[in-house]
Amino acid sequence: MVICPGAVGGPDNHEDKNRFAWNWAPAPDPERSGPATAVVVSDTAYLIDLGPGVIRRANAAFLRGIEALEPPRLRIAFVTHLHSDHTLGYPDLIFTPWTIGRRVPLEVYGPKGLKAMTEHLERHIASTLTRVPMLMEISVSFRRVTT
Secondary structure (H helix, E strand, C coil): CEEECCCCCCCCCCCCCEEEEECCCCCCCCCCCCEEEEEEEEEEEECCCCCCCCCHHHHHHHHHCCCCHHHHHHHHEECCCHHHHHHCCCCHHHHHHHHHCCCEEEECEEEEEEEEHHHHHHHEEEEEEECCCCCCCCEEECCCCCC
């Protein structure tokens, strides 16, 4: 279940332009998905972590009226760390929105190792496509944060 403070009233509640949607489940609960957070600011969604089910949950929120979470509009993501529960939805973020209309580059920011993971996923996805031209572009960045 995606919880959307500021959008709890459903699709007609559009007063709050800055919304948070989050979702976390450590067990394989069919009613929940993996770790992922969507922060929507000025109609742009920023995904934080990409647990299993992130695209389906984003689409569910879109169908409830949060337009920024329409899968083809998802283009910026941050990965906090590379544990599988935080990255198993990454292939879905790369592939599914692209197949249904995303035509802008996907920007993903995260720790060392994310670039290699992305390159591996791109090679795998490309190897499974037979008659579809590869038009995906993914930009991966690693930025060290110091305090």
